[in-house]
Amino acid sequence: MESAIISEIPVKKSNIQLVGPVILLGAPGAGKGTQAKRISERYGIPQISTGDLLRENISRGTALGMEARSRMERGELVPDELVCKMVADRLAQQDCTRGFILDGFPRTVKQAEWLDKHLAGNHIFEREKGSNAPVVIQFAVEYNQLLQRLTGRRTCPTCGRIYNVHTQPPLTEGVCDIDASALVTRKDDRDDVILERLRTYELQTLPLVNYYRQRNRLREVDGGGAVDRITAETFKAIEDGDRL
Numbered sequence: 426m427e428s429a430i431i432s433e434i435p436v437k438k439s440n441i442q443l444v445g446p447v448i449l450l451g452a453p454g455a456g457k458g459t460q461a462k463r464i465s466e467r468y469g470i471p472q473i474s475t476g477d478l479l480r481e482n483i484s485r486g487t488a489l490g491m492e493a494r495s496r497m498e499r500g501e502l503v504p505d506e507l508v509c510k511m512v513a514d515r516l517a518q519q520d521c522t523r524g525f526i527l528d529g530f531p532r533t534v535k536q537a538e539w540l541d542k543h544l545a546g547n548h549i550f551e552r553e554k555g556s557n558a559p560v561v562i563q564f565a566v567e568y569n570q571l572l573q574r575l576t577g578r579r580t581c582p583t584c585g586r587i588y589n590v591h592t593q594p595p596l597t598e599g600v601c602d603i604d605a606s607a608l609v610t611r612k613d614d615r616d617d618v619i620l621e622r623l624r625t626y627e628l629q630t631l632p633l634v635n636y637y638r639q640r641n642r643l644r645e646v647d648g649g650g651a652v653d654r655i656t657a658e659t660f661k662a663i664e665d666g667d668r669l
């Protein structure tokens with residue numbers, strides 16, 4: 426297991442105008458949410474976390490939330506059609522025109538195929554139709570480290586900042602450093618559900634690595650260890666892309 430890794434290097438803003446779609450792939454606990462927040466800060470584009478959108482639907486008691494709830498509590502995936510429709514609605518919003526970060530989507534080959542068609546057929550950004558190829562970043566993290574991250578994860582319900590009781594604890598136990606809210610453990614971060622989520626990932630999401638590799642879009646980043654090194658490599662992968 427790794428020792429404490431705390432990042433306090435502030436994210437430097439970039440003046441790149443058009444970023445396009447960025448897809449973050451990786452197992453639950455691979456650090457997609459943490460890196461998505463940093464990408465969002467650097468490039469000024471929104472983080473679209475399908476897990477967060479679904480949790481919002483559950484707390485608002487929508488039909489989608491009711492449909493998704495039991496599957497999420499068991500660590501299973503929500504059906505593709507429901508998630509794709511939710512993503513289509515989100516991408517149609519104005520703040521996506523310079524680009525966006527997909528965190529937790531796609532999670533199946535069907536979702537990836539849907540997304541390719543959707544991006545090719547839409548003027549989502551100030552970019553020509555058909556030239557919306559995403560940068561896909563895969564965070565590879567060793568299994569024991571994933572377990573440590575998932576069992577120790579605590580989230581601030583107010584600002585969304587993610588902590589880890591083992592590796593990135595808050596200054597005061599159980600309290601957010603930024604806004605003093607009481608930190609919460611996600612319902613699906615319980616041990617039995619964690620194992621199911623990791624199994625679901627291996628079966629349904631891991632094939633996406635090959636899907637994007639075969640299309641020459643995959644950038645692999647070692648997602649273990651120091652957060653700042655991972656962030657630096659992630660920014661490089663985005664800026665080295667031939668789309669900017």
Ligand code: AMP
Nearest residue numbers: 475476496497501502503508529530532
């Ligand atoms: P996350 O916050 O990304 O770990 O997602 C939490 C849960 O939401 C997952 O375990 C799934 O049940 C559901 N979920 C999130 N994104 C998707 C997706 N793209 N497709 C299907 N289910 C999803």
